[in-house]
Amino acid sequence: MTQPIRRILALTGGVGGAKLALGLANTLNPGQVTFVVNTGDDFEHLGLRICPDIDTLLYTLSNEANPDTGWGRRNETWHCLEALGQLGGETWFRLGDRDLATHLIRTTALTAGASLTTVTQRLSERLGIQHPVLPMCDQNVATMIGSTAGEMAFQHYFVRERCAPNVTGFRFQGSEQATLSPALQELLTAPDLDGILICPSNPFLSVDPILAVPGMRAALKAARAPVVAISPIIQGAAIKGPTAKIMAELGLPQDALAVARHYGDLLDGFILDSHDASLLEDVRGSGLDAIATPTLMLTLQDKMNLAKVAVDFVNEITTSNTP
Amino acid sequence: MTQPIRRILALTGGVGGAKLALGLANTLNPGQVTFVVNTGDDFEHLGLRICPDIDTLLYTLSNEANPDTGWGRRNETWHCLEALGQLGGETWFRLGDRDLATHLIRTTALTAGASLTTVTQRLSERLGIQHPVLPMCDQNVATMIGSTAGEMAFQHYFVRERCAPNVTGFRFQGSEQATLSPALQELLTAPDLDGILICPSNPFLSVDPILAVPGMRAALKAARAPVVAISPIIQGAAIKGPTAKIMAELGLPQDALAVARHYGDLLDGFILDSHDASLLEDVRGSGLDAIATPTLMLTLQDKMNLAKVAVDFVNEITTSNTP
Numbered sequence: 001m002t003q004p005i006r007r008i009l010a011l012t013g014g015v016g017g018a019k020l021a022l023g024l025a026n027t028l029n030p031g032q033v034t035f036v037v038n039t040g041d042d043f044e045h046l047g048l049r050i051c052p053d054i055d056t057l058l059y060t061l062s063n064e065a066n067p068d069t070g071w072g073r074r075n076e077t078w079h080c081l082e083a084l085g086q087l088g089g090e091t092w093f094r095l096g097d098r099d100l101a102t103h104l105i106r107t108t109a110l111t112a113g114a115s116l117t118t119v120t121q122r123l124s125e126r127l128g129i130q131h132p133v134l135p136m137c138d139q140n141v142a143t144m145i146g147s148t149a150g151e152m153a154f155q156h157y158f159v160r161e162r163c164a165p166n167v168t169g170f171r172f173q174g175s176e177q178a179t180l181s182p183a184l185q186e187l188l189t190a191p192d193l194d195g196i197l198i199c200p201s202n203p204f205l206s207v208d209p210i211l212a213v214p215g216m217r218a219a220l221k222a223a224r225a226p227v228v229a230i231s232p233i234i235q236g237a238a239i240k241g242p243t244a245k246i247m248a249e250l251g252l253p254q255d256a257l258a259v260a261r262h263y264g265d266l267l268d269g270f271i272l273d274s275h276d277a278s279l280l281e282d283v284r285g286s287g288l289d290a291i292a293t294p295t296l297m298l299t300l301q302d303k304m305n306l307a308k309v310a311v312d313f314v315n316e317i318t319t320s321n322t323p
Numbered sequence: 324m325t326q327p328i329r330r331i332l333a334l335t336g337g338v339g340g341a342k343l344a345l346g347l348a349n350t351l352n353p354g355q356v357t358f359v360v361n362t363g364d365d366f367e368h369l370g371l372r373i374c375p376d377i378d379t380l381l382y383t384l385s386n387e388a389n390p391d392t393g394w395g396r397r398n399e400t401w402h403c404l405e406a407l408g409q410l411g412g413e414t415w416f417r418l419g420d421r422d423l424a425t426h427l428i429r430t431t432a433l434t435a436g437a438s439l440t441t442v443t444q445r446l447s448e449r450l451g452i453q454h455p456v457l458p459m460c461d462q463n464v465a466t467m468i469g470s471t472a473g474e475m476a477f478q479h480y481f482v483r484e485r486c487a488p489n490v491t492g493f494r495f496q497g498s499e500q501a502t503l504s505p506a507l508q509e510l511l512t513a514p515d516l517d518g519i520l521i522c523p524s525n526p527f528l529s530v531d532p533i534l535a536v537p538g539m540r541a542a543l544k545a546a547r548a549p550v551v552a553i554s555p556i557i558q559g560a561a562i563k564g565p566t567a568k569i570m571a572e573l574g575l576p577q578d579a580l581a582v583a584r585h586y587g588d589l590l591d592g593f594i595l596d597s598h599d600a601s602l603l604e605d606v607r608g609s610g611l612d613a614i615a616t617p618t619l620m621l622t623l624q625d626k627m628n629l630a631k632v633a634v635d636f637v638n639e640i641t642t643s644n645t646p
Contacts, residue, residue: 046427047370047434077402083424087449089431097420101406104369108412111370126410 006192013206017199018060023303030130040143040209048103062127163242195314198229226268231256329515336529340522346626353453363466363532371426385450460501518637521552549591554579
């Protein structure tokens with residue numbers, strides 16, 4: 001008989017991860033899940049510190065996410081951006097008027113000496129979010145994309161070049177100086193941490209930066225809780241974003257198995273889509289517990305269903321590992 | 324016979340001065356008038372460098388000024404400010420969405436090392452303004468208000484306290500480190516500078532900070548061109564703002580004569596309102612050329628009329644002083 005799950009840690013990046021995060025937030029009790037968010041996409045723009053993945057998660061969890069764009073805030077307007085264009089300012093990064101408030105408050109607080117963890121917590125509370133949201137670290141780490149067109153910063157690759165360059169590798173600039181924040185250390189060693197989920201985010205651009213924080217990978221492996229990843233690849237394609245394209249450019253098979261192998265011995269379990277059930281035996285053959293379940297999350301119910309399956313799966317692994 | 328005027332320098336502050344500035348800009352040829360603007364009201368807010376008087380002038384000259392509020396931009400929206408409130412940010416200073424773009428561009432450029440003179444020039448060009456607009460200096464100077472409630476920063480006094488405290492004096496913090504910018508030095512010694520106007524701005528809060536820049540007062544006096552001030556007081560009252568209230572609190576008579584005396588020997592001429600023509604003899608008695616004319620500027624035509632009268636008056640003084 002399984003015991004009810006106590007605390008869950010979920011690693012997440014942008015839009016794909018935020019879908020499962022919303023499912024988890026709506027399935028678990030307040031405070032039961034802590035989200036650890038990629039900050040490798042963060043950058044300075046017009047003097048503002050912008051954290052795209054944190055904001056996507058905060059807006060998603062507070063029902064403030066823009067359903068039309070997939071990023072930014074609901075009911076957004078673009079008057080500042082229009083004026084920036086008129087005055088000769090940069091407009092390639094589309095800053096919405098409401099979204100700007102988040103960047104202004106964050107930048108002001110960081111400048112005043114607050115940590116990104118503290119600032120994120122404040123914003124999260126103001127947005128009424130009931131589960132902790134932690135940046136992967138408080139130091140600035142910048143994901144740099146190696147490509148056949150040279151190395152470029154993440155936003156340059158992702159927004160300006162629309163992921164067109166052929167990717168050859170990644171570098172997480174500044175990660176060697178990053179450290180596990182006190183909040184994250186507490187979480188990773190918490191006796192009631194019963195599961196660690198890797199959301200279906202881009203493994204290279206969203207999850208690997210988190211794993212590059214010194215001590216993170218070792219702490220995840222050392223945790224008593226099993227680590228389970230959900231495949232962002234369904235039938236050889238990514239629902240959103242350049243995951244499959246990048247896998248092809250890196251010479252990897254574009255399938256869920258390759259995602260499982262990418263995470264390697266970090267994982268205890270793996271969840272792939274029902275359409276990819278034929279890969280189950282191969283995944284299990286590499287020593288992982290594995291299940292197949294619908295992973296396409298179009299509705300809130302889809303998100304909650306997958307969240308419930310993932311939490312139950314983690315719980316089963318915990319129970320089967322307990323003598 | 325008078326010669327046509329060549330170049331005019333006009334010292335100006337916020338709304339009151341900007342009205343005459345618009346008249347001058349519409350009366351004189353492109354480049355013929357240079358505006359020198361008070362920056363003592365400038366401050367940092369949410370990490371942004373905000374220059375209220377420069378912006379009021381830029382927006383006024385480019386027909387972008389908000390006719391409803393008297394400050395900020397036309398067709399303004401407040402979505403960022405609403406979101407700031409939601410997220411626990413400061414909302415006492417009302418930043419409009421379009422207006423924000425100006426502050427973002429300015430702050431980014433200043434941080435990158437551009438001078439306020441250069442940034443103002445760029446913004447001015449983008450807004451299609453054809454007359455140079457110069458800040459009084461490139462250094463940060465902050466007008467501090469001495470009051471019976473203690474000393475406070477300008478925006479604290481003006482916006483938060485709505486000018487309620489009883490004023491006892493002023494201090495222009497940082498002015499001792501300020502210098503005349505190269506552009507201003509060029510202007511003040513230009514052989515074709517035929518007149519210097521002090522717009523009907525608040526003498527204490529808008530003009531005195533300009534005069535506090537080391538070398539400014541001496542350069543204005545040393546210039547060949549006559550210095551003429553236009554009274555911001557009509558029949559003992561200010562059209563807008565706390566000028567008359569401040570004069571009362573400082574124990575000064577609330578009339579145009581007291582304004583003329585406040586500027587003292589800096590002036591060669593003084594323009595007061597037709598309603599105050601009874602003061603003409605007193606003003607002339609203090610050694611100034613003086614005229615009375617309608618100075619209430621409600622319409623663009625009012626502004627152009629006063630501009631034309633002021634320029635003609637300067638020209639007459641120049642001619643009468645030339646052997």
